[in-house]
Amino acid sequence: MATLLHLDSSLFPESASASRSVTAAFRKAWEEQHPDGTVIYRDLATAPVPHLDAVTASAGFSDPAGHTPEQAAAFAGRLELIEELESADAVLIGAPMYNFTVPSTLKAWLDQVILMGRTAGVEASPVKGAPVYVVASRGGSYAPGTPREGYEYVQNYLRAIFVDMLGMEVDFIVPELTMAHSNPAMAELIPLAETSKAKAHEDAVAKGKAAAAKAAA
């Protein structure tokens, strides 16, 4: 059975969120190809996963057979998130840029699922080669050649995590300049923002279909 893991992390509801509206378009395209497929959904903004703490982190570095009851309980929560990731044919993530990087709720999820010896640091990781589609919305533009290019810590960070640490394949959809409508200083960029938004929605549908075609029947 085809499985999509869908995470959103925008602070705002879909009606006011660039990333949520694009992840919704991707998911709809995916679901049309897999009406009986499974979508595991997590809204990390409204239901954040816990930050790693000393108990949970130390449980990840020690033999489960020797876990204290406290470590075992904390580790079970971590395993639930890891198993969701491992079960997915494709992962879809809404990752708006907040203060140059990903929302802290998405970072907390990543810290939970990156487990050395299981999802990371091993040749035969169960997540190796799985596709991750990231909708990286941002108020400005950090495209190559723009003045803020060097401040781009969403795509650069997530590429390092998903490709270099987890061995997954990452693909980005980037609705940019989303603040052009609300920031008068960016008014002249509205046409570019509209073009970016339209392209993001087109890309979401195309990539949602492509991800569905790759998934198990």
Ligand SMILES: Cc1cc2nc3c(=O)[nH]c(=O)nc-3n(C[C@H](O)[C@H](O)[C@H](O)COP(=O)(O)O)c2cc1C
């Ligand atoms: C707390 C906060 C911090 C932000 N920081 C940045 C930033 O560093 N760079 C940027 O281009 N836009 C920034 N923005 C604008 C968002 O990236 C933009 O609104 C984008 O559309 C967010 O995706 P969303 O609409 O799905 O929430 C910020 C917005 C918020 C709420």
